[in-house]
Amino acid sequence: MKNHKVIGAVSAAALAVGLMGAAVAPAAASGPESTYLVLAPQGKSTKAAEARVAAAGGTVVAAYDQIGVLVAKSTNTAFAGAVAGAGVESVASTDGLGTTLIDDDISETVDATAVEATGDPTLEPLWGQQWDMEQIDVPAAHAVTTGDPSVVVGVLDSGIDSSHPDLATQVAEDQSASCIGGVVDTDEAAWNPTTSDHGTHVAGTIAAAINGVGIAGVAPGVKVASVKVVNDDGFIYPEAAICGYLWAADHGMPVTNNSYFIDPWEFNCVNDPRQRPVWQAVQRALRYSNAQGTLTVASAGNSNVDLQHKFVDSGSPNDGSSPVEDRTITGACRDIPAEAPGVVTVSAVGPTEQKSYYSSYGLGVVDVTAPGGDTRFRTGGASSTLTDAVLSTTYPGHGWRYKQGTSMAGPHAAGVAALAVSAHPGLKPGALASLLERAATPLECPEGVYEPRPGYPATCTGGERNGFYGAGNINAFNVVK
Numbered sequence: 001m002k003n004h005k006v007i008g009a010v011s012a013a014a015l016a017v018g019l020m021g022a023a024v025a026p027a028a029a030s031g032p033e034s035t036y037l038v039l040a041p042q043g044k045s046t047k048a049a050e051a052r053v054a055a056a057g058g059t060v061v062a063a064y065d066q067i068g069v070l071v072a073k074s075t076n077t078a079f080a081g082a083v084a085g086a087g088v089e090s091v092a093s094t095d096g097l098g099t100t101l102i103d104d105d106i107s108e109t110v111d112a113t114a115v116e117a118t119g120d121p122t123l124e125p126l127w128g129q130q131w132d133m134e135q136i137d138v139p140a141a142h143a144v145t146t147g148d149p150s151v152v153v154g155v156l157d158s159g160i161d162s163s164h165p166d167l168a169t170q171v172a173e174d175q176s177a178s179c180i181g182g183v184v185d186t187d188e189a190a191w192n193p194t195t196s197d198h199g200t201h202v203a204g205t206i207a208a209a210i211n212g213v214g215i216a217g218v219a220p221g222v223k224v225a226s227v228k229v230v231n232d233d234g235f236i237y238p239e240a241a242i243c244g245y246l247w248a249a250d251h252g253m254p255v256t257n258n259s260y261f262i263d264p265w266e267f268n269c270v271n272d273p274r275q276r277p278v279w280q281a282v283q284r285a286l287r288y289s290n291a292q293g294t295l296t297v298a299s300a301g302n303s304n305v306d307l308q309h310k311f312v313d314s315g316s317p318n319d320g321s322s323p324v325e326d327r328t329i330t331g332a333c334r335d336i337p338a339e340a341p342g343v344v345t346v347s348a349v350g351p352t353e354q355k356s357y358y359s360s361y362g363l364g365v366v367d368v369t370a371p372g373g374d375t376r377f378r379t380g381g382a383s384s385t386l387t388d389a390v391l392s393t394t395y396p397g398h399g400w401r402y403k404q405g406t407s408m409a410g411p412h413a414a415g416v417a418a419l420a421v422s423a424h425p426g427l428k429p430g431a432l433a434s435l436l437e438r439a440a441t442p443l444e445c446p447e448g449v450y451e452p453r454p455g456y457p458a459t460c461t462g463g464e465r466n467g468f469y470g471a472g473n474i475n476a477f478n479v480v481k
Contacts, residue, residue, distance in 0.1 A: 003092065004291060006396065007216040007318065010056075017233060018187065019070050019114075023282065025130060025183055028077065029077045029078065030075045031077040032075065033074065033078070033235070034073065034074060034092055034093050034094075034095045035071065035072070035073055035093070035094045035181070035182070036058070036072045036073070036080065036083075036092065036093050037069060037070070037071065037072075037091065037092050037239060037242075037277055037281050037333035038053055038069070038070040038072050038083060039050075039068060039070075039088070039090045039277055039280060039281055039284075040070070040088065040089060040092070042068060042089070042284065043068065044087070044396075046063050046065055046068055046069075046086025046087060048052050049068075049070055049088050050088045051072065051087070052083045052084075052085055053070060053074075053083055055071045056076060056082035056083040056361075057070070057075070057076035057079060058072045058073060058079055058083065059072060059073050059076055060072050061073055061182065061183055062243065064183075064243070064246055064285075066250075067242075067281070067284035067288050068284065068290050068436050068470055069242060069284060069285070070280050071181070071183070071206075071239045071243075078223060079091075080092075080093060081269060087134060089275040090276065090280060091277060091278075092132065092276075092277035092278055094238050094239055095205075097388070100402050110126065110399065110400045110401065111393060118367055120210070121139065121142055121146075121210050121216030122139055123212075124210065124214060125213065125214060125215040126215045127215065130391055131351050131371075131387075132343065132373075132390050132391075132412065133216065133218065135351070136218075136371065136412060136474055136476050137476050137478070138216075138218055138414065138477075139476035140476070141416075141477040141479075142458060143331050144422050144481060145221065145254055145419060145480055146210065146219065146220050146221035146419075147207070147219035147220065147221030147418055147419055149221060149222065149223060149319060151222040151223070151254060151255075151418050151421050152172045152222065152223045152225050152252070153206050153219075153224050153225070153228045153255045153256065153257060153414055153417075153418050154175075154224075154225050154244070154253040154255070154256035154257070154294075155199055155202055155205065155206070155224050155225065155227060155256075155411075156227075156229050156245075156248070156257065156260075157199030157202050157226075157227075157229065157230060157243040157260075158193050158195075158196035158197075158200075159178075159191055159192050159194065159197050159226050159230070160191070160192070160193065160197045160200050160203045160224060160225070161192060161193055161395040161396070161398070162176075162192055162391060163398070164204075164398050165214065165398055166204055166206060166209055166211065166213055166214045166217075166331075166393050167207075167209070167224075167393055168209075169209050170207045170217075170222075170223055171203075171204070171207055171223065171224055171225070171226060172223040172224065173188065173222070173235055174391070176225045176226040176227065177190070177191055177226075177227060177228070177247055177442050178190035178191045179228060179240045179241075179243035179244045179247060180228060180230075180231050180240055181231050181237075181240065182240055182242065182243045183243070184247060191226040191227070192226070193228075193395045195233075195234065195294070196230060196234060196242055196398075197394045198230070198259070198341045198407065199226065199230070200394060200408065201392045201393060201401065201403055201408070202259055202392070202408075202410070202411045203226070203411075204217060204392035204393030205217060205218060205390065205392045205408065205415060206219060206224055206393070206411045206414055207222050207223065207415065207418075208220060208393055214393065215393070216478060218412055218416060218418070219415045219418040219422070221422065222415075222418045222419075225248070225253060227247055229241050229243070229260075234295045235395075236260050238278045241258075241282065241285075241289060241337075242282060242285045244256075245285040245296070246288065246289070246290065249288060249292035249293075249294045249375070250292065251291040252293070254292055254293060254294060254295060254417075254418070254421045255294070255295050255297060255414050255416035255417045255418055256296050256297065256414070257297050257410050258296060258299070258410065259298075259299045259406070259407035259408075259410045259411065260299070266342065279336065281337050283340060283341075286337060286340050287342070287368055290430075291344045293429060294429065295344060295429040295432050296337060296340075296342065296344070296447050297343070297344045297346060297410055297414040297417060297450075298337045298340075298343050298344070298345050298346065298410060299338065299345075299346055299348075299405070299406035299407050299409060299410040300346060300347045300359060300360045300361065300362075300366055300406050301406055302359065302360065302366070302406055302407075303358075303360050304357065304358055304361075304456050305361075305460055306360075306362050306458070306459075307338070307360055307365040307366075308363050308364055308467065309366055312337050319474060338365070341364055342430075342433075344367045344368065344417075344431065344436060345366050345408065346364045346366070346367070346368055346410045346412075346468065346474075347359045347360065347361050347368075347370075347372075347406060347468060348369065348370065348371070348372025348373070348404075348405065348409035349369050349371060349372065349374070349376075349409070350373060350374025351371075351377075351388050351471060352377060353443055354374070354377065354446070354450075354452065355369070355446075355452075356373065356374040356377075356406075357377070357381070357456040358405070358406075359406055359409075359450045359468075360406070360457065361374060361458060361460070362467050363462045363466060365466035365467075365470065366434070366467060366470040367433070367437060367471060368440050368469070368471050368474050369440075369443065369468070369469040369470060369472065369474070370409040370412035370413045371390060371408070371409060371412050371473075372390065372404055372405055372406050372409035372412075373382035373388060373389035373390045373402070373403070373404030373405070375388045375404055375450050376452065376453045377453075380452070381452065381453030381455075381456075386402050387402070388404075389402035389403055389404040390402065390408040413436065415477075416436065416474045416475070416476045417432055419479055419480050420432060420435050420436065420479035420480065422480075423479065423480040435479055436471075436474060437470070437472075439469070439475050439478035439479045440471040440474055440475055440478075441468040441471035441472045442464050442469070443468070443472050444466075445462060445463075445466045445468060447459035
């Protein structure tokens with residue numbers, strides 16, 4: 001990986017020796033160890049920032065010179081103020097800024113009997129339950145290509161079960177890594193799942209093998225890389241996501257899937273002094289990733305909110321560190337990475353290609369939609385129909401499970417993007433995003449207030465391109481024909 005150095009647990013005092021111009025910090029109050037993002041001025045060396053970290057009683061655990069961002073730890077309760085100065089643009093503690101993976105709670109395991117592999121996805125044992133693949137013309141696409149094995153999709157998530165029978169041949173182990181804590185660890189145990197099957201489910205949707213076992217993925221000919229950014233408690237911290245973006249970019253992944261938001265405040269507000277450095281650091285990482293040739297695909301979220309209009313967020317923070325409070329969300333607040341520039345943002349539809357009741361939306365925010373499941377549309381919200389969720393691989397137990405959420409929609413779009421890159425090698429991120437939109441099947445806004453489940457009203461705005469569906473439902477065949 002280019003220009004990334006992981007710095008071991010050297011003491012702050014040892015780091016300070018020989019750092020010319022670094023003042024010796026006065027004795028400071030000590031508290032629990034905290035993690036910080038320290039940003040050097042854009043385009044400048046991080047050397048001066050590293051010196052200030054050491055002088056302020058901190059330790060640099062990872063330096064991302066590509067974007068001028070350091071991940072540091074310190075027990076100095078005054079660290080954020082002490083590190084400020086020449087060579088440091090901004091600093092933010094990431095304590096309490098972790099967020100959990102959120103999907104609707106529908107989940108059930110399904111068994112499949114292994115049969116002789118045929119090479120035909122429609123003959124996979126559980127294909128008949130994959131309404132999502134038929135909806136986006138995957139069988140027709142597979143008649144053209146199932147994907148190129150040189151194409152690797154980065155799954156920034158909770159890890160991928162590399163021993164699952166539908167994924168064992170699909171994981172690019174040499175390109176997989178854990179980024180927990182913002183520090184790269186390439187040991188296989190580090191990037192496998194421990195407490196969550198979310199990443200394994202996402203990976204199966206993208207690339208489950210055609211092998212006569214279980215299901216077929218959108219692009220079973222490509223590979224997936226596990227880039228673990230979710231810790232064992234189920235939280236995603238900014239430093240892990242930033243590490244993941246850069247790892248994927250520096251390892252030549254043309255597409256990454258990101259089924260999460262960063263920050264327990266679902267919306268990161270740039271007018272908040274504590275949150276602004278997180279936004280700046282994430283933007284730097286995403287811009288770098290795009291420049292290196294990586295398209296970022298992100299889920300729109302499951303809050304059923306219009307991301308383009310002012311509203312009140314009553315569900316944050318969600319990490320248990322602080323009481324939930326009402327906060328007015330304006331144009332200064334963004335759901336990241338979904339609302340970051342250059343990201344393909346995906347909403348969710350159910351089996352009838354109508355917006356899933358939970359899916360967030362927004363004209364100018366949502367680029368495309370994809371199957372995410374909707375277990376409530378058949379009964380008007382009265383009860384749940386399990387098989388209207390999305391079936392994919394699960395962990396532990398090497399089985400298959402239904403889940404629903406925009407987290408399930410995103411990997412369908414990432415898989416289609418992987419097919420597009422396979423059919424049209426050399427596509428740059430901008431051209432790839434444009435192709436996904438041009439190839440999509442337009443979906444019209446429903447009239448009036450849309451409320452498929454009581455308590456989940458939404459209003460769609462726009463014409464052929466609109467707030468619910470963007471350019472339309474992704475289409476696998478249209479990107480490869």
